[in-house]
Structures are given as C-alpha cells and as structure tokens.
Amino acid sequence: MLIKQAPDIRSSEITPERVYRNRREFIRTASGAVAGAMAAGAAFGPEAGRVEAQEPIPNLLKSPFSTDEALNSFEDITTYNNFYEFGLDKGDPARYAHEMTIDPWSVRVEGEMNKPAADVPLETLLRPHPLEERIYRLRCVEAWSMVVPWVGFPLGDLIKRFEPTSRARYVRFETLYRPSEMRGQRGRSLDWPYVEGLRMDEAMHPLTILAVGVYGKTLLNQQGAPLRLVVPWKYGFKSIKSIVRIQFVEDQPRNSWNVAIPNEYGFYSNVNPEVNHPRWSQASERRIGSFFRIRTQMFNGYADQVASLYDGMDLRRYY
Amino acid sequence: MSVRRVKPWVFVACLVPLGMLVWRAFTGDLSANPIEFITHRTGDWTLRFLLIALAVTPARRLFGWSWAAGFRRMLGLFAFFYALLHFSTYLVLDFFFAFDLILDDIVERRYVTAGFAGFVLLVPLAVTSTNAMIRRLGGERWRRLHRLAYVAAVAGVVHYLWLVKIDIRPPLAYAAVLALLLGVRLWFRLRPRLVAEAGRGAVRPRVASQESAP
Numbered sequence: 001m002l003i004k005q006a007p008d009i010r011s012s013e014i015t016p017e018r019v020y021r022n023r024r025e026f027i028r029t030a031s032g033a034v035a036g037a038m039a040a041g042a043a044f045g046p047e048a049g050r051v052e053a054q055e056p057i058p059n060l061l062k063s064p065f066s067t068d069e070a071l072n073s074f075e076d077i078t079t080y081n082n083f084y085e086f087g088l089d090k091g092d093p094a095r096y097a098h099e100m101t102i103d104p105w106s107v108r109v110e111g112e113m114n115k116p117a118a119d120v121p122l123e124t125l126l127r128p129h130p131l132e133e134r135i136y137r138l139r140c141v142e143a144w145s146m147v148v149p150w151v152g153f154p155l156g157d158l159i160k161r162f163e164p165t166s167r168a169r170y171v172r173f174e175t176l177y178r179p180s181e182m183r184g185q186r187g188r189s190l191d192w193p194y195v196e197g198l199r200m201d202e203a204m205h206p207l208t209i210l211a212v213g214v215y216g217k218t219l220l221n222q223q224g225a226p227l228r229l230v231v232p233w234k235y236g237f238k239s240i241k242s243i244v245r246i247q248f249v250e251d252q253p254r255n256s257w258n259v260a261i262p263n264e265y266g267f268y269s270n271v272n273p274e275v276n277h278p279r280w281s282q283a284s285e286r287r288i289g290s291f292f293r294i295r296t297q298m299f300n301g302y303a304d305q306v307a308s309l310y311d312g313m314d315l316r317r318y319y
Numbered sequence: 320m321s322v323r324r325v326k327p328w329v330f331v332a333c334l335v336p337l338g339m340l341v342w343r344a345f346t347g348d349l350s351a352n353p354i355e356f357i358t359h360r361t362g363d364w365t366l367r368f369l370l371i372a373l374a375v376t377p378a379r380r381l382f383g384w385s386w387a388a389g390f391r392r393m394l395g396l397f398a399f400f401y402a403l404l405h406f407s408t409y410l411v412l413d414f415f416f417a418f419d420l421i422l423d424d425i426v427e428r429r430y431v432t433a434g435f436a437g438f439v440l441l442v443p444l445a446v447t448s449t450n451a452m453i454r455r456l457g458g459e460r461w462r463r464l465h466r467l468a469y470v471a472a473v474a475g476v477v478h479y480l481w482l483v484k485i486d487i488r489p490p491l492a493y494a495a496v497l498a499l500l501l502g503v504r505l506w507f508r509l510r511p512r513l514v515a516e517a518g519r520g521a522v523r524p525r526v527a528s529q530e531s532a533p
Contacts, residue, residue, distance in 0.1 A: 072351075190485070261485065276427070279482065280482070281427065283423070284417075288352055
C-alpha cells in the first residue's frame with residue numbers, strides 16, 4: 001500500500017547518486033520538486049498518486065537544528081496521523097487523504113503587508129527557497145511523539161518577501177476547505193476551515209519551517225501536502241497542514257482547537273511538561289516505536305532556542 | 320436450548336476479541352502505537368461485556384429469556400477479565416510500573432480516577448462470584464453487593480467520556496445503552512407502586528429512590 005522504508009535509512013544515505021542521474025532536470029528547490037511530484041501524480045492517476053506522487057528531493061542542505069535521535073519509520077509517519085479533515089481515527093488520513101487534489105495549488109497571501117495581496121501558485125511561492133532537511137521531534141498534545149526528517153525552509157524567509165508592515169503582529173494560516181474531497185469536513189468535529197496562528201516573532205524564528213517533504217521526498221497528502229507548517233516546540237496541532245491562506249494580521253487569531261475547547265487548548269500551546277492538559281498529564285510521552293515512556297522536555301527540548309520568546313510570560317495562563 | 324451445551328461456545332466467543340488482538344500482534348497490525356491500540360480495544364470490550372452482563376436481567380424480565388441468567392456470571396467475569404487486561408496494559412505496557420506517574424495520574428486525572436474506581440469496584444464482584452461465596456454471603460446480601468456492577472459501568476462510561484478529545488458520540492452511545500438498562504430496572508421497580516398510586520387517584524409519581532432495583 002505504502003512505501004515501506006527501514007527506519008534506520010537516512011534520506012541523506014539514499015538520495016544522491018541514483019536519483020539525480022535519473023532525473024530529467026536538476027532539481028534543487030521546492031518549486032521544482034513539487035512541480036515534478038505533481039506531474040508524476042497526474043501521470044499515474046489519483047490512486048497511484050498516493051505513493052507515486054512522492055518525488056525525491058535531491059541535494060538537501062543539512063541543518064544544525066536537526067536532532068540525531070532515531071527517526072520514526074516512514075510507515076509510522078504516514079499511517080499514524082491526526083488530520084481531522086479526513087476523519088477522527090489516526091488511520092483515516094492514510095485511508096482517505098488521497099481523495100484530496102493538490103494540483104493545482106495556490107496560496108492566498110494577504111493582510112498587513114506592503115506587497116499587494118495575491119493568489120500565489122505554489123511553484124512561484126516556493127521557487128526562491130533552498131530546501132533543507134530538518135530532523136525534529138514532534139510532540140502531539142495527546143502525549144505521543146515522533147522524530148520526523150522534514151524537508152522545508154524557514155517560514156521567516158518567505159514572510160520577508162511579502163514585507164509585512166508594523167501592524168502585522170500575527171500570522172494566520174488556513175487549511176484547504178473542500179468537503180467534496182475531505183470527508184471529515186462534512187461533519188462538524190471542528191469549525192472548518194482549520195485555522196492556526198503564530199505571533200510574528202514565533203513565525204520569524206529560525207526553527208519554524210514550512211515543510212514540503214519528509215524522508216527526502218515530497219509529502220504525502222495525509223501529512224499535509226503540498227505545504228504545511230512545522231513548529232517543533234509547540235504541540236502538533238499548531239503545525240497546520242495543506243495551507244491555502246497566509247494572512248498578516250493585527251489581532252491574535254482564534255485557532256480551531258481554541259475555538260472548539262477554549263479551556264483545554266490555548267493559542268500558544270507550547271510543549272510544557274509542567275502545564276497539564278486539564279484532563280490528562282503532559283509530564284511524559286510515548287515515543288512511537290519505543291517501549292518506555294519518556295519524560296516530556298520543556299518546549300519539546302528546544303528551550304535553549306525559544307524560551308526567550310516567552311520571557312516574563314505566565315505559561316500557565318498563556319497555555 | 321441447553322445452557323450447558325451452549326456455554327463452552329459462548330466462552331470461546333468471549334475470547335475472540337483477545338484472539339484478534341493476539342493475531343494482530345503477530346501480524347504486526349497493531350498500528351504505529353500498539354500500546355494505545357491494545358488499551359483502547361481492551362477498554363471497549365470491558366464496557367461491552369459489562370453492558371451485556373447487565374442486560375441479562377432486563378432481557379429476562381422484558382422478553383422472558385430466563386435461559387440468559389445462565390450466562391450472567393460468565394459474562395460478568397469476562398468484563399472483569401478485559402478490565403484486568405486493560406488495567407495491566409496501562410500499568411505494565413504504558414507506564415511500566417512508573418508509580419510516581421501512575422499515582423499522579425490516578426489522583427489528578429479525573430478520567431483515570433473514574434476508570435480506576437470502576438476497576439476496583441469490579442474486584443469484589445469477581446471475588447464473590449463463586450457458588451461458595453454466594454452461599455456464604457446469602458442471596459440478598461450477595462445481590463445487594465453485585466448492584467455495584469451498575470456503579471462500575473457508570474464509572475467506566477464516565478471514564479471514557481472524560482478522556483475523548485472531541486468526539487463524544489462513542490461514549491454517549493455506551494451511556495445511552497446503560498441508561499436504557501437502568502431505566503428498564505427502574506420501571507419494573509416503580510411500576511407496581513405507580514399503578515397502586517394511580518389506583519388511589521394520586522397524580523404525582525414519587526421520585527425514584529437512590530437505590531436501584533435488583
């Protein structure tokens with residue numbers, strides 16, 4: 001059904017030679033890789049597209065922000081997903097996300113910025129950005145975690161291109177809303193479309209990336225293809241998937257989980273073992289694929305890089 | 320139908336959910352998070368067996384299925400069996416005896432408190448399930464003790480309701496079945512009194528007593 005890949009094979013070990021020898025063109029940036037993936041997906045049809053749309057992205061840059069912890073297998077990463085647009089069960093996204101069309105794809109960029117608002121085709125949006133591999137811990141608010149080798153680029157680099165004004169204090173994101181292809185949106189588990197947001201300094205932080213791939217290949221739909229956010233020090237639901245709108249706004253946006261259950265999910269949602277979810281503990285987590293529970297780290301282990309963003313803030317109040 | 324002859328088959332059928340888990344374990348089909356998968360499945364089956372066992376008496380009274388009583392003890396013990404598997408999964412597989420975390424969980428997390436309470440309530444029922452114990456306690460005392468099964472079922476449903484992230488429909492389905500079963504018993508308990516009062520011309524039905532009907 002899905003590509004199985006041994007968890008110990010690093011993308012860095014499998015991509016280079018074989019791949020660019022066979023490539024029709026040299027692809028280094030996101031636009032090329034994603035365009036290639038879309039062409040492949042179209043050629044093989046939507047069913048085969050589930051797997052065939054996975055296009056290798058060669059020549060990735062390494063990042064000093066990557067962890068050297070053991071990676072979760074490709075199968076874990078692509079079969080155990082929370083993506084309520086396709087259903088509430090963690091197997092639902094792998095089952096149904098192929099029903100979503102991701103070609104063509106454009107992102108509406110608008111709001112408090114000097115550049116005019118525009119519907120930017122994905123290729124145009126990605127073209128200038130060199131891609132890096134970022135191996136991050138991902139901590140879900142449900143107290144499980146994974147280590148994922150993302151492929152992406154800093155969100156901050158993209159933001160700068162649109163020249164947000166001083167009134168732009170937050171960045172608001174929206175996921176695609178298309179109930180005909182996203183069966184979970186036909187129910188009312190959450191208010192659709194899914195909305196997330198970051199404070200401008202969080203969005204500009206070098207750890208915050210937009211991801212287009214995983215394991216050296218383009219994202220599968222269940223992972224939020226073709227473009228998703230990854231904010232490694234926040235609970236997973238902050239990392240919004242399949243983004244179609246990026247807005248620079250003055251007021252703090254209401255994110256979907258906060259709208260749904262305000263006393264349980266806040267705007268910040270930083271990983272914090274000391275601030276429990278009202279109904280369950282956040283002190284420990286299960287790393288998918290390993291037996292023992294591990295203690296959850298402050299800011300998911302990224303405290304050195306991001307703690308200063310929240311100096312003087314009461315993290316119990318701003319959960 | 321001979322209860323004696325059917326019983327072994329029912330026994331085997333009650334082991335099917337466990338068999339399915341073992342099969343999935345051998346074929347590597349327990350999802351990316353096997354411990355969560357096992358926890359959820361054993362929890363589901365605990366509630367299902369509790370409700371099935373609690374349905375025996377209402378079924379007997381409503382439909383005259385007197386043979387069903389012959390399966391009640393076995394069904395109840397299977398509820399306990401799956402509860403034990405569920406709790407052991409939590410204790411051993413999930414937390415691996417990390418008692419500091421477990422204690423914190425039981426005290427602080429209301430869904431764990433409810434689930435743990437339900438499990439603890441089932442223990443005396445399992446222990447007193449033998450014929451010898453029924454004799455020792457005497458029928459009436461034994462029956463009164465075993466009404467705790469309802470309390471345990473309520474605790475189990477509440478446990479489920481408090482732990483789901485957003486979709487409360489599955490726990491509400493269990494709650495609805497449980498309410499129905501309780502309602503049937505209450506009806507049989509109150510009906511004679513209501514009929515009598517109606518006969519005397521009293522309009523206002525009396526409020527249900529706290530004690531549930533056997």
